[in-house]
Amino acid sequence: MRAVSYAAFGAPHDVLSLGDVPTPVPSAGEVLVRLRLSGVNPSDAKARAGTRPGVIKPAFPRIIPHSDGAGVIEAVGQGVNPGRIGQRVWIWNGQWQRSHGTAAEFIALPAAQAVPLPDGVSFEVGATLGIPGLTAAQTVFGDGDVAGQTILISGGAGAVGHTAVQLARAAGAQVIATCSAPAMERVRAAGAAHVFDYASLDLAAQILAATDGRGVTRAIEVEFGQNASLLAEVMAPNGTIAAYGSGKEMTPTLPFGPFLFKALKIDITLIYILPDAAREAAIARLHAALEAGTLRPEIAAHYPLSDCAAAHEAVMTPGRAGAVLLDIG
Template identity: 65%
Template structure:
């Protein structure tokens, strides 16, 4: 089979290749998926670039990248119902702690990691559901339902934030989102009740005004370090900060006093290690929203396998709308 690979840390254009590898076989409890689209995420680029803290060499001799993808089940292993053959599925954790991910013509994964796609969802959109979709669902619903609550989504124009806005609005929350000026209209169209420029010097006052002074019940946070002081001011007592990133400050100082006297909860999500019960909840919420037609996906940027390095470069450059996919 054809597969995108890398064998050493470095810039994508220097280390990403297309090779012929042996087609995998579905083992016990596994399914073999003919991959249609492989989703590229920032974590895939960081892994290939060698920028993860404490990681000094690639964990495997040959790596087929990417955790997300979508395709059709072509064969099943022992213990898996043969009726699954032919199912359209989306994939999660394709390359988590294993060498061969989704950026290949085929992948074999435990059957639970191949989730049936609703009929109204395309394979392109299915390839976005793994990291962005599950992260959005977990950060919005990790504390239970949000009907009638106020949810603040930082970075509402990003891959996770855009889906989080839609999920929270669908679930009955009043949604306040922050983003750059370019993204304000699209974030408002996604369902945000109030959209604010994250650069505003009056952001705290703007958020409090939008809540009529009551504050925020739950914050979905993409940049915990830079925004933590602001969050301490706008959160309601007993509110929850659901953080999934802090790229601009990976060692933030915690303002414990303000957090203590509001008894704020900090809920950090790393979607790769989400426990089974929580993952099933996130999956269920995603599929409820998908079946209801409540999620809108922007047109993706699709690259051929030969241009996988360019796909990585687009993700690293940032500033895009729509997912970055590799057609396999």
């Protein structure tokens, strides 16, 4: 099969190469998926670049990147219902702690990691449901229903944030979002009642004014370290900060006093290790929203498998309006 892989960390055009590798055979409990699309995420690009803290070399001699994707089950291993052959599926954790991800024509992986696509949902959408979709669903609904709550979503134009805006709005929350100025109309169209430029000098005052001074009950946070002080000002007492990123400040300094006297909860999400029950609940939330027509993930760009390096550059480009996908075949 054709696959893109790398054997050393580095810039995408320097280390990613397209070649032929053996087609995997599904082991007991696994399925073999013929991939149509591979979802490219910032975490894939960071892993290839070697920027993860404490990681000095790739975990395997050669890595086929990417955790997300969508395709059709072509074969099954022992113990898997053969009736699944021909099933349209989307994939999560394709390359998590494994050498072979979805930047290839086929992937073999545990059957539970190939989730049946709801009728009418495209492979395009399916390829966005792994990291961005599950992260959005977990950070919004990690404590249950959000109807009537006021939710602040930072980075509302990003793949996770844009999905989170749609999920929270459809679930009955009042959504406040931040993003860059050029993206504000797009985020408002996704369902945010109030959208503010994250660079505004009076951002905290704008957020508090939008809540009539009550503050937000839940925050979905992509840059926790950078925004910790802002959150201390705008959170309501007993609120929850559902943080899934802090790339610009990985060693944050917290204003503990304000956090303490508001009794704020910090709920950090790493979607790769989400417990089974929580993952199943997040999948159910995504599928329900797709079937109701209230979730429409956006696609920024498609690239051919042979141009995987350009896809890695695109996914790290600020201002990207949606997911980046590789067309496999």
